[in-house]
Amino acid sequence: MSSTTLFTTPPMAATPATPSAQVDRLALLIDKSKSINHLLQIHAALVRRGLDHHPILNFKLQRSYSSVGQLHYSVALFNRTQSPNVFLWTAIINAHTHSGLCDQALSYYTQMLTHPVQPNAFTLSSLLKGCTLEPARTIHSHAVKLGFSSDLYVTTGLVDAYARGGDVMSAQKLFVTMPEKSLVSSTAMLTCYAKHGMLREARLLFEGMDVKDVVCWNVIIDGYAQHGYPNESLFLFRKMLGQKKVKPNEITVLAVLSSCGQLGALESGRWVHSYVENNSVGVNVRVGTALVDMYCKCGSLEDARKVFDVIEGKDVVAWNSMIMGYGIHGFSDEALQLFYDMCCIGVRPSDISFVAVLTACAHSGLVSKGWEIFNLMKDRYKMEPKIEHFGCMVNLLGRAGRLQEAYDLVRSMEIEPDPVLWGTLLWACRVHNNVSLGGEIAEFLVNHNLASSGTYVLLSNMYASARNWAGVAKVRSLMKGRGVEKEPGCSSIEVNNKVHEFLAGDLRHPKSKDIYLMLEEMNCWLKANGYIPKTDVVLHDIGEQQKEQSLEVHSEKLALAFGLISTGPGSTIKIVKNLRVCLDCHAAMKMISEITGRKIIMRDRNRFHHFENGSCSCGDYW
Numbered sequence: 119m120s121s122t123t124l125f126t127t128p129p130m131a132a133t134p135a136t137p138s139a140q141v142d143r144l145a146l147l148i149d150k151s152k153s154i155n156h157l158l159q160i161h162a163a164l165v166r167r168g169l170d171h172h173p174i175l176n177f178k179l180q181r182s183y184s185s186v187g188q189l190h191y192s193v194a195l196f197n198r199t200q201s202p203n204v205f206l207w208t209a210i211i212n213a214h215t216h217s218g219l220c221d222q223a224l225s226y227y228t229q230m231l232t233h234p235v236q237p238n239a240f241t242l243s244s245l246l247k248g249c250t251l252e253p254a255r256t257i258h259s260h261a262v263k264l265g266f267s268s269d270l271y272v273t274t275g276l277v278d279a280y281a282r283g284g285d286v287m288s289a290q291k292l293f294v295t296m297p298e299k300s301l302v303s304s305t306a307m308l309t310c311y312a313k314h315g316m317l318r319e320a321r322l323l324f325e326g327m328d329v330k331d332v333v334c335w336n337v338i339i340d341g342y343a344q345h346g347y348p349n350e351s352l353f354l355f356r357k358m359l360g361q362k363k364v365k366p367n368e369i370t371v372l373a374v375l376s377s378c379g380q381l382g383a384l385e386s387g388r389w390v391h392s393y394v395e396n397n398s399v400g401v402n403v404r405v406g407t408a409l410v411d412m413y414c415k416c417g418s419l420e421d422a423r424k425v426f427d428v429i430e431g432k433d434v435v436a437w438n439s440m441i442m443g444y445g446i447h448g449f450s451d452e453a454l455q456l457f458y459d460m461c462c463i464g465v466r467p468s469d470i471s472f473v474a475v476l477t478a479c480a481h482s483g484l485v486s487k488g489w490e491i492f493n494l495m496k497d498r499y500k501m502e503p504k505i506e507h508f509g510c511m512v513n514l515l516g517r518a519g520r521l522q523e524a525y526d527l528v529r530s531m532e533i534e535p536d537p538v539l540w541g542t543l544l545w546a547c548r549v550h551n552n553v554s555l556g557g558e559i560a561e562f563l564v565n566h567n568l569a570s571s572g573t574y575v576l577l578s579n580m581y582a583s584a585r586n587w588a589g590v591a592k593v594r595s596l597m598k599g600r601g602v603e604k605e606p607g608c609s610s611i612e613v614n615n616k617v618h619e620f621l622a623g624d625l626r627h628p629k630s631k632d633i634y635l636m637l638e639e640m641n642c643w644l645k646a647n648g649y650i651p652k653t654d655v656v657l658h659d660i661g662e663q664q665k666e667q668s669l670e671v672h673s674e675k676l677a678l679a680f681g682l683i684s685t686g687p688g689s690t691i692k693i694v695k696n697l698r699v700c701l702d703c704h705a706a707m708k709m710i711s712e713i714t715g716r717k718i719i720m721r722d723r724n725r726f727h728h729f730e731n732g733s734c735s736c737g738d739y740w
Contacts, residue, residue: 140167140169141169141172141174141175144160144163144164144169144175145174145175145178147160148160148175148178148179148182149178149182151182151186152186153186154183154186154187154188154191157179157182157183157186157188157191160179161179164179171199171200173203173205173206176195176199176206177205177206177209179195180192180195180196180206180209180210180213181209181212181213183195184209184212184213184216184217189213189214189217189219192209192210192213193210196209196210202235203235204230204235204236204237204238204241207226207227207230207235207237207241208237208238208240208241208244210226211223211226211227211230211241211244211245212240212244212247214226215244215245215247215248215249216247216248218248220248220249220250220253223244223245223248223249224245224249224253227241227245236264237260237264238266239266239269239271239272240271242257242260242261242264242266242269242272242275243269243271243272243274243275245257245275246272246275246276246278246279247275247278249279250279250282250283251279251280251282251283251284251285254276254279254280254283257276257279258276261276268297270296270298270300270303273292273296273303274296274300274302274303274306276292277289277292277293277296277303277306277307277310278302278303278306280292280310281306281307281309281310281313282310284314286310286311286314286316289306289307289310290307290310293307301327301329301331301334304323304327304334305331305333305334305337307323308320308323308324308327308334308337308338309337311323311341312337312338312340312341312344312345313341315341315345317341317342317345317347320337320338320341321338324338330361330364331364332364332365332366332367332369332370335354335358335361335364335366335370336367336369336370336373338354339351339354339355339358339370339373339374339377340369340372340373340376342354342377343373343374343376343377343380344373344376346380348376348377348378348380348381348383349377349381349617349619351373351374351376351377352374352377352378352381352383352386352617355370355373355374355377358370365397365398366393366397366399367399368399368400368402368404368405371390371393371394371399371405371408372404372405372408374390375387375390375405375408375409375411375412376408376411376412378390378412378416379411379412379414379415379416380415381610381612381617381694382415382416382417382610382612382692382693382694382721383416383612383615383617384413384416384417384418384612384692385612385614385615386612386615386617387409387412387413387416388421389615390412391409391425394409401425401428401429403429403430403431403432403433403435403436406425406426406428406429406436407429407433407435407436407439409422409425410422410425410426410429410436410439410440410443411439411443413425413443414439414440414442414443414446414447415443415721416692417447417692417719417721417726419443419444419447419449422439422440422443423440426439426440432465433465434460434465434466434467434468434470434471435468435470437456437457437460437465437471438468438470438471438474440456441453441456441457441460441471441474441475441478442470442473442474442477444456444478445474445475445477445478445481446477446481446721446725446726447725447726447728447735448481448482448725448726448728448735448736448737449478450478450479450481450482450484450487453474453475453478454475454478454479454487457471457474457475457491466499467495467499469501469504469506469507472491472492472495472501472503472507472510473506473507473510475491476488476491476492476507476510476511476514477510477513479491479510479514480510480513480514480517481517481725481736483514483517483518484514485514485515485518485520488510488511488514489511492507492511495507504533505533505535505536505538505539508527508528508531508533508535508539509538509539509542511524511527512524512527512528512539512542512543512546513542513546515527515546516542516543516545516546516547516549516550517546517549519546519550521543521546521547521550521552521555524543524546525543525555528540528543536568537563537568537569537570537573540559540562540563540568540573541563541570541572541573541576543559544556544559544560544563544573544576544577545576547559547580548576548579548580548583551580551583551584553580553581553583553584553586556576556577556580557577557580560573560574560576560577564596569602571597571602571603571604571605572605574593574596574597574602574604575604577589577593578590578593578594581593605696605697606621606622607621607622607672607673607674607695607696607697608620608621608673608695608696608697609673609674609676609677609693609694609695609696610677610693610694610695611677611678611680611681611691611692611693611694612692613680613681613684613685614684618677618680620673620676620677620680621673622671622672622673622676623671624671624673624676627676627680629680629683629684632683633676633679633680633683634679636679636680636682636683637670637671637675637676637679640675640678640679640682640706640710641670643709643710643713644706644709644710647709647713649705649706649709651669651702652669652700652701652702652705669700669702669703672700672702672703673695674693674695674699674703674707674720675703675706677693677695678691678693678707678710678718681693682714682716687715687716688715688716689716690716690717690718690719691716691717691718691719692718692719692720692721693718693719693720693721694720694721695720695721695722695723696723697722697723698722698723698724699720699722699727704727704734704738707720707727707729707734708729708732708733708734709732710729711729711730711731711732712731712732717729717730718730
């Protein structure tokens, strides 16, 4: 260890001081030290003065070494200390916990008990900060035995440990019995509820908190975003902006941009972008990538590319977001070019990169290119394809009508096919009217309890297309018997920074009367231009007129009608649908884009459709 002088000014020995004052001064210097070099100088001074075994100075020095990332110095100092007291044991345990070395922290705790030194409340709370569920349960029993079970720090640590470990009931039971609830314990419980989708409980707790910091706001906003309630997430964000003492940070922005992307709320996303640039958040790689993802999902590739091009130090996640954006919009050439550009500059593609570029191939029917990319993944990058990559290939082959090739690929897989992959193949059978193979797959899924609601709907679709109403009735009976419910179609549109949602036949909107008047006008336009409704997509054995009426009130048509009466002539209309757009609505959108001179952008479950001048960017291939 260095024996250099502590300061360039005259040394401390030049001024007489009592041993107590000298210890106090050295302790203060240790507390203020922020660099390893300064700590080493102080340590050298302790050795020269014979104070290197002083318990208080030893404790402070050990703790400071770990705080500047020099854990090995802390360990060396601790190992040379004779008969360390509870504070030194706690300090070394806490240092390892903060460094993410929880197993080592538990090992020190075990050694401490064998010496024997009795832990205090801070020992237990330090251990709990990083330990997993089973050790937490053991520490809980120790806390009860040692009389610390009611200590605020220990109880808060236990709530947090149970919450992180997924034991919601134990966390909740402890939390409700706490006589005093700190902001930290409330946040731990709030995080537990939000993580496990218990949003009602999370909201009740959140609203009841007297003090809410930015962490609490982030937890509740992100909880709604992650569990499919983006509208509520944005509502809470706007409410947060009205708080004088709380300012959004990077975590807030990431959650809110995710919500904007889910909703396709472009104007709200642009506002958040402006907020980021005009406040202290800043556009780093993470925020930039979230912006790219949001703009792609909101239908604005131009904005996405502008952000992508100015991100400094782009990582593979940023590249993946832009490639996937091009892919889901059907711009396969741009997606492939960007993929090759990424590889050329030395950014190694991840498994998500290959999902993104294979998705682009699938949306454009590039079968040969898809196989080339799939083989590149295995041969050049030595990456074993995952279920998602096989799913992309099945999707690509199935869309191209190469059903047998897709089926053979599934059967040759070493990975067990999941319901999503089978569903992809089943959908291809539906598109290409291969009722025989589709029925075989559906029967397999149903018999092995792998069928989702979508499986039943697809099978029903196939029977309905073949006018096999007995088959449709059988599927519906199966669904009813097994408690399976069809996911309702829902379409949303953003107008004046507010997102409006519609279900089929919806009458809840305040402007329903005007919307249905516009629907009638739209139908007149379509009929005048020779449009014939595609009634074969209606899955009920009813009359033709009833089928036409059923098609007229699909959720995307209601959203389009609202967009036409709520936005200026010539402006683009953007619609988001949770399911695949039906053949009738797709054909109607093409014709209405030509009649009105409007560009209509629709995002459905599979991809984006850009309707303009009577045609769609998907080339009727979706």
